[in-house]
Amino acid sequence: MTLLLLAVSRPLKPPHAGTHPLAAIVPRPMQRLYDLMLLIDSSAPEERQREIIAEVESLLGSGGTIVSAHDWGVRRTTFEIDHRPEAAYHLYQFEGESSLLDRLNHSLKITDGVLRHRVIRQDSSSPPPPPSPDPAPLRRDDEPDGRVAARAAADAPPEPADATTE
Secondary structure, three states: OHHHHHHHHOOOOOOOOOOOOOOOOOOOOOOEEEEEEEEEEOOOOHHHHHHHHHHHHHHHHHHEEEEEEEEEEEEEEEEEEOOEEEEEEEEEEEEEOHHHHHHHHHHHHHOOOEEEEEEEEEOOOOOOOOOOOOOOOOOOOOOOOHHHHHHHHHHOOOOOOOOOOO
């Protein structure tokens, strides 16, 4: 009988997380703030670029709320993406749920004309998005860079002297 009292008098251990039959994790929809940076192929026709933007805005509007949209214009990329040195930059700030992110990532991965995209979750203390930067001057390939041209001129063989001087 003493053994039985010892077994009953011991405190019960709390159940491990997820094993208690009354405990349930109920997912609740949560609207969070996100930034979407979208790089569109600048060599695509203007009509196609507008279609991509309309598609993205429609998708964001159907599952969330667009807080702000910024068109940063065509800018030179840091490195070439698919042999393209420039892209049209678009920044969207939106509120949405994780299901919207899944649909957005899937759609942007398979959309022709989208070079890159990145979705970043923002904290409530995040600063507002920066204003559209001044357009970076696009480097024209037909104009030689001054330093390169000067170096090429210095490395060039000397021109032959005229034979008419006596």
